[in-house]
Amino acid sequence: MSTVFHMITGAPDPVAPFSHAVESDGWVFITGQMPFTGRANDSAYPDGIEAQTRQVMANLDTVLTGCGLGLTDVVSVRIYLLHFDRDYAAMNAVYASYFAPGRRPARTCIGVSGLARGALIEVDMVARRPAA
Structure with missing residues (x-):
């Protein structure tokens, strides 16, 4: 069993020292994404929870795609x-x-008392690579 540390081109730069995703034995753990509208981790956030939710999901999709996965995984x-x-x-x-x-x-x-850079939402995911 090997572990792969993924840094995905096109995904927002991390706000702390972490990988975008870590994979082990077919399991892919995607680090919580923030609603950055650009790659820089000081990019603006869109206004409101609906827009921030859409942006977080877009950023997660970028990471999943970079790992060869999708939301169905x-x-x-x-x-x-x-x-x-x-x-x-x-x-x-x-x-x-x-x-x-x-x-x-x-x-x-989960309700929290604070998120990085004043975001309204953060989302992380666990995906499973399909069996070959």
Whole structure:
């Protein structure tokens, strides 16, 4: 069993010392992504939870694609919300559009007291590489 540390061209630069994803034995652990609109980790965030959710999902898709995977390979998701009560329903409405009903990953959503660079949302994922 080998471990691969992925840094994905085109994904936002990390805000701390970490890899975009780490793969071991077919499992791919995607680091939480922020809603940066560009590659630089000081890029602007879009306004509002809906736009930030879409941007985080786009950034996650970039990492997944860079690993040769897609959203259909995701088995687990963790979502961190800065304003849980205010943003939960609106985030869910956007999030639901990324996964087919009946094929949604396991998920945990957590309210937090702060996120990097003042983001409203951060999302990480676990994916499983299809068996050969």
